Amino acid sequence: MRTLTVDAADLAYGDAAPVLRGVTAEARPGELLAVTGTSGAGKSTLLNAMAGLLVPRSGAVSVDGVPLVNRDHAVGLGVVLVPQDNGLAAILTAVENVAVAVLATGGTSAEARRYSTEMLASLGLSGQTDQLVDELSGGQQQRTAIARGLALRGAVLLADEVTSELDAANRQRVLELLRGEAARGAVVVLATHDPEAAALCDRELHLADGMASWVRG
Structure with a gap:
């Protein structure tokens, strides 16, 4: 700690x-x-x-x-920062943005997909996992950014x-x-x-x- x-x-x-x-x-x-x-x-x-x-x-x-x-x-x-502008990669989907963070911490591809899907679901984004960032509303982008930040542990x-x-x-x-x-x-x-x-x-x-x-x- x-x-x-x-x-x-x-x-x-x-x-x-x-x-x-x-x-x-x-x-x-x-x-x-x-x-x-x-x-x-x-x-x-x-x-x-x-x-x-x-x-x-x-x-x-x-x-x-x-x-x-x-x-x-x-x-x-x-130190993990979730910035005000969310910092998401526009060329990736919501689930891919989170999965990248899981992979960065040593998770496998299967773990990354599973964790990312579960985390987005916990934030009410089950229906948006495969949408590109630009297809998400501002609030959905915020929640995706939080999911990615949490994935970095x-x-x-x-x-x-x-x-x-x-x-x-x-x-x-x-x-x-x-x-x-x-x-x-x-x-x-x-x-x-x-x-x-x-x-x-x-x-x-x-x-x-x-x-x-x-x-x-």
Whole structure:
């Protein structure tokens, strides 16, 4: 089990002014951490830093005390990111997108097909397994991206606005699966502007005016 730590991090893109300043937070195994804030508050910026995509201008983001230096390094430490734009391969079907992740973790082709089909079914996508990504609605794409992220079985799972296009029933399905990841000992961080989704998490870090503060922590 790993711990994800953000220590006095200033997060900025290029030479621009920092989007977030002095962020300090810890995401622990076995619980759901919500990162909240209005659009533009820096939720995706913080998750990008947690995923190794953005190196802090000052301070550090670490997994078990090891500062992340880039995305490849983060992947090697078991950090999985489900991005806001879903990141799915448009030339693949829903089930193929998930199966690729299973294969990447050492599963066989048969295991990949079986797991992918079961995971998509658990997210209400039994009828969409063989549809191309472009044939899926925004909410269906979000759920497919979650299925792929779960298939990677990461030590850290970062989910960026993955419930934004979902109705209440599908939001509940996703949150239950994220809770399952936490139950197996993963660190789970959910960036969301949805107060109902945030309320179902164990702790909440709120971003506003370039700063981070604990609402529940």
